[in-house]
Amino acid sequence: MTHKPRTPAVKVKFRKLDGILLLDKPSGLSSNQALQRVRHLFRAEKGGHTGSLDPLATGLLPVCFGEATKIAGGLLGSRKAYDTVARLGTTTDTDDAEGQPLRERPVPALDIATIDAALRSLTGRIRQRPPIYSALKRGGEPLYAKARRGEDVEVEEREVDVHAFELQSAADLLDAGAPLLRLHVECGSGTYVRSLVRDLGEALGCGAHVAELRRLWVDPFREPRMWTLEALQALAARGESSLEACLLPIEAGMTAWPEIRVDAAQARRLAQGQSLSGDFRPAGEVAVYGEQGRVLGLGHVDPEGRLRPQRLFAWAAQSGPQPDPPQ
Known part of the structure; x- marks a missing residue:
């Protein structure tokens, strides 16, 4: 052979x-x-x-x-936005379709008003328990690694912002088809859509898990x-x-930071780790731009108006024309 x-x-x-x-x-x-x-x-x-x-x-x-x-x-x-499909009647250990079923319950007769009321209860500044199978770390190790080894994992609730949790369609469920709800979510940092769907299922009395999830945009x-x-x-x-x-x-990723412009001499001083005295505004983290219009990196303005370098890009010390960014 x-x-x-x-x-x-x-x-x-x-x-x-x-x-x-x-x-x-x-x-x-x-x-x-x-x-x-x-x-x-x-x-x-x-x-x-x-x-x-x-x-x-x-x-x-x-x-x-x-x-x-x-x-x-x-x-x-x-801030982020998602479309998701929730399957009612079954909870899983991961809160999505990839997990093992934990409990099955009959789906009660539901109407749009009942579903909307449950969605409203999970909108705004709420307390949420992240999934046990998540990338959150404890002791330097992701929780999912501990859960996969069969360790008991306790996850504390935390506050998150849910800007929108809306029903797009309940046609599958109301037409006596599959027990599915099609939902739209807009939320802040640290929010788990899996947890939202799990908690929605509990509010409806039957449990639920994520069957599909698609992220639409991120600020x-x-x-x-x-x-x-x-x-x-x-x-x-x-x-x-x-x-x-x-x-x-x-630059396309830096529109959320307030913009501050500096001249070539100031840019070189920042690149050398020196702060700039003055009346820079606003206070807090800012995007620092040079004379050529290219972003130099992130800086921080203290309450006295002093600008300190934070995370500058490799070209920040160059005082001449900057290379064109990718188009």
Whole structure:
């Protein structure tokens, strides 16, 4: 019996690359798996994503390459929107369709008014218990790792903001079809749609879990042009310039920060770690721009109006014309 010689794996030669990719994550991949696929496709030395999506979920996953990773933390706290499908009557250990069923209950006769009242009770500033299977860390380890080992995991409630929790359609349920509710959610940082659906099921007296979940937008990307992995692979086959055309400049992710402009001398001082005295406003975290109009990074203005460097980009010390950002 002859064995075919193994084809040696092609080693990817990574490169410095800055920008933001609005990825349409497919179902079945973790956020980190999706990140690594696009990072290898773009050959980007450094990459990070802003806010995990469950493997079951699809939709917007902003991916930051290179210097853009310095603003990823700021994007994590942004407002987000989702469409989800809740299946009534069954609760699972993960609060979604990928988990093991825990309890099944009959779905009572429901009408739109009853469903809307339950949705309203879960809207606003509410207390929510995150799922046991989540990426929240305790003792430096994600809770899902502890749960998978069978350890008892206690998760404390916390306050979250639910700006909208609305019924889009109950046609499946009311027409005596599948016990499904199609819902729209807009929420702040740290809110779990799985927990919202679980708690909705309890409010309706029958339990529920997430059957489908899609993230529609994340501030500041309210009308995102998203790219699927298949589309990116097709562009990569045409050449890296076609692929790079998908990237947004770092400035596109920084519209939520107040803007402050500095001259070349001030930019060099900030790049050297020095603060600038003056009457800079507003107080708090700000986006610092140079004379050429390109963002230099994040700074912090104290109550006295002094500007301190916080997270500056690699080009902040350059006083001459800046390279054009990706279009």
